[in-house]
Amino acid sequence: MNIEQQYIDLFEEQYDALCHNSTELMNAPRKEAMAHFEKQGIPKKGVERYRYTRLDDVLKVDYGVNMQCLLPKFNPYKEFECDAKGLGTDLHFLVNGVYYDKKPSDAEGVYVGSLKKFAAEHPERLRPYYNRLAAAQKDSMAEFNTAFVQDGLLLFVPRNTKVEDTIQLINILHSNVDMIIFRRILVVIEQGAEAKLLLCDHVTQQQRYFSSQVIEVFVGENAHLDIYDLEETHNLTARVNHVYVEQEGNSNVVINGTTLHNGLTRNDIYVDMIGQGANVELSGMAIADKEQHVDNHTFVRHKVPNCTSHELFKYVLDDVAVGAYSGRVLVERDAQKSYSEQSSKNLCLNSKAHMYTQPQLEIYADDVKCSHGATVGQLDEDALFYMMQRGIPKTEARMLLMFAFVSDVIDQIRIPSLQERLHHLTEQRFRGELDQCAGCALCQK
């Protein structure tokens, strides 16, 4: 039996349970999404967009599904201290894709909490948003998510409201058996509103996990949104993450992703700029060794004039790690005065690590400024020797160079405490001291 068939059968057998533990708004598109998934299947060899990342191997595993939306016995707010406290964030948890209840925020009209719960109470408010961007792309892996997802996080910020505290969502994967997890994040930032969202992925036990995440983001006119995404999982985790962004006029979006520890990661970021003057800044850093695999795929569409997009991705690969970046920028015919830049810079620390990088520009307008560039290289031997002559041992000198290499990606972060934290974590990672996240009671159990 092929892999798809297992999930098709599971879907049919468990459809009632799936729907019963979710809500109408999320149930409505399931069947259609499943039909698309059935038609297209898991991306196979020859599918250009998934050229560097094969998912069949990681989906072959016989995963359990948290169909009943069970929550763990522990209370993450008590057990999971991690580094969250120092960051002073408004903390939320999804455990195995299910929102762990928290007293709703007091701020007027702002909603941060369970997507399922809000969708059940006010389906009409989310109907214009839920699954609109994801369905339009017809990516089979996003459809797979739509078919099975039951809960997630909703961040809704009404018109002209500024949310001061960074909202932090910690995704915990916690299971005694191999497990597949689906979660959905919906972000609506209305006209003139502002928010910052920090997403952290953690795993607890030495199980195999497949983590499917779809994020849909709607940013209104003059609105600002920062999304910081930090993955610190383990070598047995596969993560497929789709981010769909729609930006209206003069909106400003920052998406900065960091892969510090992972197994296989595929991030797909789609940005549609539909209003003039929109600006998006995409950046990403990956540090991978052993057999880790990181693939960032971006697609930015300049649909109207005067929009700007910036992309900066940096990878440091060691051992037999594989990195991939493919960034496509499409400037449509009417999108005059577009400005776009893409940069992909990579370090392969030895000859067995592989990096595939593919910046692409597709321009149909004639008055634009677009640039792209990619490099793959090694550490500068002359710089290493220079530092050694000054008394810095080679391992330390390498550390300084690698750290310097990625620091401009970290500097894209606009939350100083998070920036500092990431500098620290990166240093620990390079020093090999980061096999588990520090300070977390769960990891130590």
Next chain:
Amino acid sequence: MLVIKDLHASINGKEILKGINLNVKPGEVHAIMGPNGAGKSTMSNVLVGHPKYVVTKGSVTFNGKNLLDMAPEVRSHEGLFLSFQYPVEIPGVSMVNFMRSAINEQRKYHNLEPLAAGKFLKLMREKRAFVEMDSKLSNRAVNEGFSGGEKKRNEIFQMAMLEPTLAILDETDSGLDIDALRIVADGVNKLKAPDRSAIVITHYQRLLDYIKPDIIHVLYDGRIVKTAGPELALELEEKGYDWIKEELGE
């Protein structure tokens, strides 16, 4: 302090040093002159342990220890410093972090505690004044975007920070204007002490007007072919190297 005996070294299989003998005593300043391609830079690179050069024969002892057995960073900790002919730019690594690592690694080697942040910055300020280096430069990445003169000044600044017992200055005068030359030379002279020595590699008499050598050697075709007092530099400036080649019968 430094005793080099019959040192042979090659790069990519090509022999460059063909039997160097040199003895540097504490407090002495030696100048090494010689035509292009004689092996001057090779000699300094071999002494600091550059991995591209292979020592094929001979020995080097530094304060009684076998220098050739030491890793480059250990040579540095033991008090050897090279002012590079072409200082490397290291984008992203700030001067402050770079120097802090260097100083603290040195201290660690000598079983000293790392320098407290305040003390370290004070030291940076002091030594910067030494070479009249702008504070802006020390806030930037190592040598990144520095002019030729600034790079050389930065070398002397690092030397002042690390206080080596033997400093090798490899064409520190090249690319410097007269004012910068004076500042760099002053910096070197201020570091002079009875227990500190220097090897100054240069093409020109000019630098030796500022840094007075005790002994001058001429390096030619991988060997030291002439050793004399400071007057030799003047003679070379006047007559070039041809007469030495003639003396050697070439």
